[in-house]
Amino acid sequence: MVTTELTVRAPAKINLHLGVGAPRPDGFHPLVTVYQAVGLYDDLTVRAAPGWALGVDLPDWMPAGVVPTGGANIVDRAAALLAEHHGVVRSGEVHVAKAIPVAGGMAGGSADAAAALVALDRLWGLHTPDDEMLALAAQLGSDVPFALLGGTALGTGRGELVEPVTDRGTWWWVVVPAETGLSTPSVYRHFDEMFPDAPAEPVPADALLRALAEGDPWALADALHNDLEAPAVDLRPELGELIERGEAAGALRGIVSGSGPTCVFLCGSADHARALAADLTDPAHPVVLAANGPVAGAHLVSYA
Numbered sequence: 001m002v003t004t005e006l007t008v009r010a011p012a013k014i015n016l017h018l019g020v021g022a023p024r025p026d027g028f029h030p031l032v033t034v035y036q037a038v039g040l041y042d043d044l045t046v047r048a049a050p051g052w053a054l055g056v057d058l059p060d061w062m063p064a065g066v067v068p069t070g071g072a073n074i075v076d077r078a079a080a081l082l083a084e085h086h087g088v089v090r091s092g093e094v095h096v097a098k099a100i101p102v103a104g105g106m107a108g109g110s111a112d113a114a115a116a117l118v119a120l121d122r123l124w125g126l127h128t129p130d131d132e133m134l135a136l137a138a139q140l141g142s143d144v145p146f147a148l149l150g151g152t153a154l155g156t157g158r159g160e161l162v163e164p165v166t167d168r169g170t171w172w173w174v175v176v177p178a179e180t181g182l183s184t185p186s187v188y189r190h191f192d193e194m195f196p197d198a199p200a201e202p203v204p205a206d207a208l209l210r211a212l213a214e215g216d217p218w219a220l221a222d223a224l225h226n227d228l229e230a231p232a233v234d235l236r237p238e239l240g241e242l243i244e245r246g247e248a249a250g251a252l253r254g255i256v257s258g259s260g261p262t263c264v265f266l267c268g269s270a271d272h273a274r275a276l277a278a279d280l281t282d283p284a285h286p287v288v289l290a291a292n293g294p295v296a297g298a299h300l301v302s303y304a
C-alpha cells in the first residue's frame, strides 16, 4: 500500500546538564550536555500532494506570528535537504500542530525538523539509513539529532553528537513558558560577554550521569547544571525570581531550560508536579504544564 498521509510526533527537550566552553573557530560553542526528551509534543502531518505547502497551528496560549512561515521554517529546510540528499522533488502538504513553546529553549523547531525528516522519509519511500538521518539532522541544527533519538542522551561537539545514557528514573517536570521568547544566539553571545575566560573544555556531566543511573530525584536535583542560566537570567531577571518562587513552593530544584526563557522544575511525583503547576499559575504565567521524561524521540503515530 502506498502511504498518502501520516503523522509524526516529536518531543520537547530539556538540558539536565549544559556545560558550555569558549567559542570554537566556527563560532559554535563546545558543549557537554545531557538531554532529556519530555512529554510535550509537536505533531507534524504530511499528505501526498504535487506541490509544497506548510501550515502551522498554534494553541490559543501561544502568541500569533511567532513561528516563521513563507518558506523560512526549519521544516521547509528539512524537506529541501532530504529531497536534495536523494535527488527527489520536494512535495507534500505539511501541517504542524505546535504545543512546544516557541523560542523557549525546548528545541521546538528542532523537534519539527526531526519530525519532518521521519515523516517525509516515509511519505517519499526513501528508507534513509539511520546514520544518514542523523547527519542530515546535524546539518539542520545542533539539537535536531537528539530530537530523532529521544530518551536521555549525552550530547557533545556542538550538541549534535548524541549517545543514549543509563537513566533509571521516571522524572516529573513542571514547565513554565514565558510570554516572549529569547533568541538562542543572543544568550550565547551574552555568555561570551559574561564569561570571557570560559575554559575550552566544558564542565563534565559526571555527577548528573551518576544521579540518573541511581534514579534518585534528590541527587538529580543537586546535579542539575546549566551554564546558560546566568546569561539568560541576566537578560531576564524575572526568571531568577520565578525559580526562587518554584523552589519556595516545593520544587526539588528549578532551572532555566537550555537558553531559556522556559523554566523547568523537578518534582518528586506526578501529583507533586500537578500541584506545583497549579501553584505557579498566575496572570504572568497563565499556562504552566506538567510533563514526564524520558520519552521517545520523533516517531510515527498514524498513517493511512
Ligand code: C5P
Binding pocket: 027, 028, 029, 030, 031, 140, 141, 142, 143, 157, 158, 159, 184, 185, 188
Ligand atoms: O545549531 P543551531 O542552529 O540550533 O544553533 C543556533 C545558534 O545557537 C547558533 O547560530 C549559535 O549562535 C548558537 N549555538 C552555539 N553553540 C552551540 C549551539 C548553538 O553558539 N553549541
